[in-house]
Amino acid sequence: MERPKIRHVAIGVPAGQREQLADYYKKVFRMEETGRSPNGGIYLSDGYLCLALINNRSQAPGINHFGFQVGSIGEIEEAAQTKAQDNVHGAEAEKIVRDPEGNLIDISVQGWPT
Secondary structure: OOOOEEEEEEEEOOHHHHHHHHHHHHHHHOOEEEEEOOOOOEEEEOOOOEEEEEOOOOOOOEEEEEEEEOOOHHHHHHHHOOOOEEOOOOOOOOEEEEOOOOOEEEEEOOOOOO
């Protein structure tokens, strides 16, 4: 199996603070904005890793999930001994799994826009 690679991290940020936080990452870490979602998410990239600043009202601010680019969804399901769920959140990932602690992990063969 090809080694999966972390390609994005999503941080939950209240709507009124997203622009300010995006400006921070652009200024301090020279990240570039790669897009915005219809619900106000701001997507940044350093050319390798994507950072999504999202709003999930049902969750406290902080890390919401992270995503791996994988060679095969089936190989991940087999290794994790689970069935990946369809991504119904409207993001780029094709499927979602949870680790043993319940952390949400996006998995995608295609990857994310950078």
